[in-house]
Amino acid sequence: MSDWIREQLHPHYAQSLKIDELLYDSETDHQRLKVFQNGTFGRVLTLDDVVQTTEGDxxxxxxxxxxxxxxxxxxxxxxxxxxxxxxxxxxxxxxxxxxxxxxxxxxxxxxxxxxxxxxxxxxxxxxxxxxxxxxxxxxxxxxxxxxxxxxxxxxxxxxxxxxxxxxxxxxxxxxxxxxxxxxxxxxxxxxxxxxxxxxxxxxxxxxxxxxxxxxxxxxxxxxxxxxxxxxxxxxxxxxxxxxxxxxxxxxxxxxxxxxxxxxxxxxxxxxxxxxxxxxxx
Missing domain, CATH: 3.40.50.150 (Vaccinia Virus protein VP39)
Structure with a gap:
């Protein structure tokens, strides 16, 4: 069963992306990095659960x-x-x-x-x-x-x-x-x-x-x-x-x-x- 990541960068608005496969999850000295696979956007990079870039767009x-x-x-x-x-x-x-x-x-x-x-x-x-x-x-x-x-x-x-x-x-x-x-x-x-x-x-x-x-x-x-x-x-x-x-x-x-x-x-x-x-x- 797939999980979803919820990005709430703004106080009254959020977006969610489906995590088909979690590929990387690690905390550095500066931030928490995740990479996961999504059916629409391909590989997605987030920092502290905020989308930074995707393979798709x-x-x-x-x-x-x-x-x-x-x-x-x-x-x-x-x-x-x-x-x-x-x-x-x-x-x-x-x-x-x-x-x-x-x-x-x-x-x-x-x-x-x-x-x-x-x-x-x-x-x-x-x-x-x-x-x-x-x-x-x-x-x-x-x-x-x-x-x-x-x-x-x-x-x-x-x-x-x-x-x-x-x-x-x-x-x-x-x-x-x-x-x-x-x-x-x-x-x-x-x-x-x-x-x-x-x-x-x-x-x-x-x-x-x-x-x-x-x-x-x-x-x-x-x-x-x-x-x-x-x-x-x-x-x-x-x-x-x-x-x-x-x-x-x-x-x-x-x-x-x-x-x-x-x-x-x-x-x-x-x-x-x-x-x-x-x-x-």
Whole structure:
């Protein structure tokens, strides 16, 4: 008989996923990790019983947090990923042959180790790519101390609870901006605005003070329940105004095969519903 896992990230709303087979259950110094098999989503990773990624729908999240800034930039060679221990974000960033170097900073080595064993389809060889530099460190500390520069910085964090909380502060975002090359782009995951409006507002208040062009774009990921997810966007360049024709050319030159991202989706993702616009500071 199968069990169910109940995720109650929000105070008045929960979702449940059926556990067809529990594959991994272990507590690290930072959080409790589980991997289980689900009939719809394949393998599912949870941290403290909150869904982080799934074999079935991870492509939406990972494609939109990588391809949007990289293709909007047009000449990104150095990418920094904060978080992303499952390797999915590195997988998508490294699919761009024009990207010469990816630094990935993950606080929990346990997430990387078990993802290699239990979720290898998410990284799909990314951890073996010589362009990847994996750093086991606190993302906030790395950002504060680094003297490196990047064209794109992607914050693939958990929600602002526990270890992920420091990645949602004005100070962290200020350090991130300092680490951007001229024309560089910062993107962040900012939860589901219908359920987590304050999270988006607080991030964009910091972005408004830091960047000439700030805002967010959106995509719908089934297991991030409660509506479409928002991704923070900050840059001092003109990358957001890239034309559809230029995006189509860059996409063709990158020779990417995607399951969600298209140049048309890229442009449309910045069109915000009224309730989300009202969350902008």
């Amino acid at each position: 991870n492509f939406i999240y990972h494609e939109m947090l990588t391809h949007v800034p990289i293709l909007a930039h047009g000449a990104a060679k150095r990418v920094l990923i904060i978080g992303g221990g499952d390797g999915g974000m590195a997988r998508e960033a490294l699919r761009h042959q024009s990207v010469e170097h990816v630094t990935m900073v993950e606080i929990d080595a346990g997430v990387v180790d078990f993802s290699k064993e239990y979720l290898p389809m998410l990284s799909d060889g990314a951890f073996d790519d010589p362009r990847l530099n994996l750093v086991i460190n606190d993302g906030a500390a790395f950002m504060r101390e680094t003297d490196q520069k990047f064209d794109v910085i992607i914050v693939d964090s958990t929600d602002p609870i526990g270890p992920g909380e420091v990645l949602f502060t004005d100070t962290f975002y200020g350090h991130a901006k300092r680490a951007l090359n001229e024309g560089g782009i910062l993107t962040t995951q900012n939860g589901v605005p219908f359920m987590q409006g304050d999270e988006l507002t607080n991030t964009l208040r910091a972005f408004k003070a830091l960047f000439a062009d700030w805002g967010c774009y959106m995509a719908t990921i089934p297991t991030y329940a409660g509506g479409p997810m928002a991704f923070g966007w900050g840059t001092d360049g003109a990358a957001r105004s890239v034309t559809l024709e230029d995006l189509e050319l860059r996409f063709a030159q990158a020779n990417l095969t995607t399951d969600y991202y298209t140049p048309e989706v890229h442009k449309a993702a910045f069109a915000l519903p009224a309730y989300v616009k009202r969350l902008l500071p």
